[in-house]
Amino acid sequence: MMRALLLLLLSLMPSVLWAQAPTPLHVEAALDRQVVAPLLARFQQLHPDIDLRYHDNSTLNVDKQARDADPAPDVVISSAMPWQMARVNEGLAQRLDSAAARNWPDWAKWRNEVFGFTFEPIVTVYRLDLARHMMPPTTHADLHTLLKTHQDLLRGRVTTYSPTGSGVGYTLFQQDARYSPRFWDLVAAMGAAQVSLENTTRNMLKGLTDGTYWVGYNLLGSYAMHWARSHPDIIVQIPQDYALVMMRMAFIHRDAPHPAAARAFMDFLLSEAGQKTLAGSTPLFSVLPDVVGPYTAQRLRDQVGERLYPIPINASLLAFVDPMRRDAFMKRWNREIRILNP
Amino acid sequence: MIVVDGTLKRRLGAWLLAAVAVLGTFLLVEAYTSAQRAADRAFDSQLEAASLTIAEAIQWQDGQPVVEIPAAAFQILATDQQERVFYTILDTGGREVTGNLDGVITDDLRQAAQSAAVWKFATYHGTPIRLYGRELKSAGWESVEPVQIWVGHTLSGRDALARDLFFRALSRFVAMVILTGLLMWLAIRTALRPVRRLRQLIRQRDADDVSPLNAQVPGELYDMAETLNALFERQREGRGALLRFTADASHQLKTPLTGLQSTSELALQSDRPEDWRRALQIVHDSSARTSRLAGQLLSLARLRHADEGTPGRIDLAAVLRDTVMEWAERDAAQHHDLGLAPLPDTPLFVQGEPWSLREMIGNLIDNALRYTPAGSVITLDLERAADTVTLTIEDNGPGVSRDLLDRLHQPFERAGRQDTEGSGLGLAIVDSIARRHQATLTVHSEPGHGLRVTVRFPLLPEEDPA
Missing domain, CATH: 3.40.190.10 (Periplasmic binding protein-like II)
Incomplete structure (x- = not known):
């Protein structure tokens, strides 16, 4: 309860206050930094108050970090879908309650805790x-x-x-x-x-x-x-x-030291702006059907037809x-x- | 005075509310528990199905259980509510063959599952979960040891379903209450319509309309309508009596006045002083009678009308003695033998007013004097009983016939005799006074053996309690 109140307070504070001391945000990701650089740059541009620290790592190391690191990373991104699922099932993720999370397609999320935000x-x-x-x-x-x-x-x-x-x-x-x-x-x-x-x-x-x-x-x-x-x-x-279609799965760590910044980052990943950057400036495909760009799920579907089989984000991954x-x-x-x- | 003590609507509403509150509490508690049960049943069957699916996949290789967990089992476990899923497969020694439920299955649970399937609400790192465990004994080529399959999931789906079921029950209940309330309101309105109709009927009546009500009423209102009708009936009778009394009184007064007029006219036509004198004599007598008549009418009206004067403790014996003495000295009594029987020495107290008691005794004596021939014997007496005292007046006149007795105390009744100077008001006055004193008037007569009138008063104790 106290934590929730604190989070609320933090999220309500005007960003001016943060200008002097930017909130650090630790993202642990199995996703090449150079591939997603435009995405990260756009995020920094939108949130100058957040000091994004992006560590790319192997899937195994990302999983290890998510389990054992102290302090825990704020956001965990990995393409190793079953391991991401196992961590969420263990209760290592926290729920994201936002419009973007609610509107995210059902087949690309689980429990509103973990989200598949790319379509590969x-x-x-x-x-x-x-x-x-x-x-x-x-x-x-x-x-x-x-x-x-x-x-x-x-x-x-x-x-x-x-x-x-x-x-x-x-x-x-x-x-x-x-x-x-x-x-x-x-x-x-x-x-x-x-x-x-x-x-x-x-x-x-x-x-x-x-x-x-x-x-x-x-x-x-x-x-x-x-x-x-x-x-x-x-x-x-x-x-x-x-x-087959693989998705990178991202979740906010249960023990995230900077949950407000983590939510801002997740919201950005799931937002139209984030997905547009993803589809337009990186080789990754967007999940959202209405995002226009060279790399979108919809465009792939148009090319390949109904033969795309996304690896389902559900308990069967376990x-x-x-x-x-x-x-x-x-x-x-x-x-x-x-x-x-x- | 009419005091408004709430309204029927409010009273019925309060009862409805109380019934709804009590019933509602029971119903909602029941709805809540049954919703929980239903949700648990629905989700428990998922656990069972997942457990079966896993059991299908268990094989024994070299005496060791080997299981290639089917992905479908997890989907069944997760349900469409996306529960977090937990499972473990334990070998005979309680070691985990595979799973993600480290440390939750205690030895107690394991032993319980050896005899029968176990359902349990437990916690996994602080998260409440539902667990289902059972032992699987499988046939095999080699001897195989039983394994235990434990599956579990979080409770959000159960909670959501239970909540949903409960709120559905709740909304049904609320709808029912509202509907019942509406029906109740309509029923009250309909039920109270006859009351309104009755009220309207009474309100529309003319002030002097005392005819019986002509209305359709439900059984519950029949008594009230009947009572109203009885009241109207009494009013009608009272009015009738009043009208009769007024008509009789006017008639009574008119007769002597007519006589006075004709006498005075005759006298005016004569020049002789002796005619005038005789006429004056007649006028004098006649006006005395009329005056007495008017006096009697006045006392009757006074008696009938209201509570004049305050009653007190009166010694009836003293009043009787004084009155008889007074009457015995009058001219009217000179031709009769008016006597008083020996009275008790002690005072006999009754509740009453001296003037009306004297009036009553006077009227009784006057009656006896008027309706008996000269020389008759009239005797008054007081008899004391345990708690009553009876005043008796007796004569040895002609008496009256039996069928007239009941009518004697009606005003202007003269026992069929028009030959006397009486007005016929005497016994009516006596009757009124007797009623005022809670006394009973009885007239007893044998034709040819005179008349006996008794008035029985309630007797007050000798000592004034005050």
Whole structure:
């Protein structure tokens, strides 16, 4: 009660008072600083009274910070959706009661505590070299067929996320496995092609650019499309059978030392201004259907149709972080990836 | 005096309010608990379903339970209210196979779940949650140890549903109260309409209209309307009596006045002084009678009208003695044997006024003198009983017939005799005075054996209590 009153007082204080001593705001994010720089700059412009301290980090480190850091970060942003969900389910998030939060689409939030504020399709990326030798893959089945039929040509030239080294990769594979049992055939085929497992989309894109890899599976579309603009030999393919969509999830930490500033930041992320900046100045896509820009969920839908499958922000994500299910998944992965190797 | 003591509407309203308050408290308490129960039932079944889904996924490998938690189980647990979800799977030794509920399941809970499924409200790091735990014994190729599946979730959905159910019950109840109030109001209005109609009917009556009411009334008002009618009836009778009395009195006064007129006219036509003298004599006698008649009428009117004078303790014996003595000396009594029986030595006190008691005794004596032939014996007597004293006057005149007895105390009744000089007011006055003294008048007669009139007074104690 006292806390709530204090928060109310803080939020009611005129910003003039803060001009001399800006409120610090600690954002712990698994999201490259340079990617979202325009977004952060816009926020600073709108809130000169807040001293934004943005730490980008790996998903694992962000999760560790959210659990253990003292003082806790104010806002936690991560693409490792199941872990974000697990933290919220533990009660580490606080509720955001604002117009923006209430109007946020239901499929992109949970309990009004955690919000998916980006919309990032998962894509297959290949080099133009590949197209010279074979029909480029447009679906998951195509990729499987190519891996089977051009096994020798593609050996060592396939890359994807490491399910152990990347939370995003693990989540995507889990979701893939939920949608089709033939996913494991693809894993076996990739194993047979001696797939290289990378921890980040950036590393995969670098490998593709320098010719190490010819085809990459399950890359973050936002980064890849941005990259492809300046690298004409890189082709981004949104799978035509189904395309997973990942969302960055953000929540205000329960023990946030600066909750008012944290709310201001969250409100900005969810606001039309924030989403417009996101869609217009960063490679990330906006969740809101009415935001106009090169990168919006609506525009993607127009291109790909109804084949976009956002990873749902609901309790089912918690299954992915169940230790035993994770163990079982990894056991199967390790079995399948070697199964075609002699 | 009429004092307004609230209104029927308000009284009925107060009762309705009291009934609503008492009933409402019970109903709302009941609604609240049943809403809670219903919400718990609905959400408990979700817990059960989630537990079943998890149980389906449990397998045993090398004697160890292995479970690939189905994502659907969490969605069932979370419900559409997006509850936070908790689950744990414990092996036989109570070790957690997998889950996120560290430390909440105590040994007691675990032991309870061994015999039967456990439902429990608990807390997880200060957050209230609902827990459901059961033991799963599964068949397997090797011998398998039972495991326990515990699932739980937060309570916001239950609370919201219970609140929703409760408020629905509440709004139904409020609507019912309002409707009942309205109906009640209408009912009161309708029920009170006959009262208004009656009031209007009475208000519209002319001042001298004493005819019975002609109205339709409900059973509850019948008595009142009847009473009103009885009152009108008495008024009608009173008015009738008054009119009769006035008519009789005018008639009585007119007769001697007519005589006076004709006598004086005759005398005026004569030149002889002896005729004048005789006429004057007649005029004198006649005006004396008329004067007495007027006096009697006046006392009757006085007696009938109101409470003049204040009653006190009167020694009836003394009054009787004085009055008889006075009458015995009058000319009118010279031809009769007027006597007084021996009276008791002690004073006999009654509540009364001396003048009216003397008037009564005088009228009784006057009556007896007038309606008995000369030489008759008239005796007055006082008899004392336990708490009454009876005044008796008896004569040995001709008496009256039985069917006339009841009418004797009506004014102007002369027992069928028009031959005397009496006015017929005597017994009426006696009757009025007797009534004023709570005394009872009885007239007893055997034709040929005279008339006996008794007046029984209530006797006051000898000693003045004051």
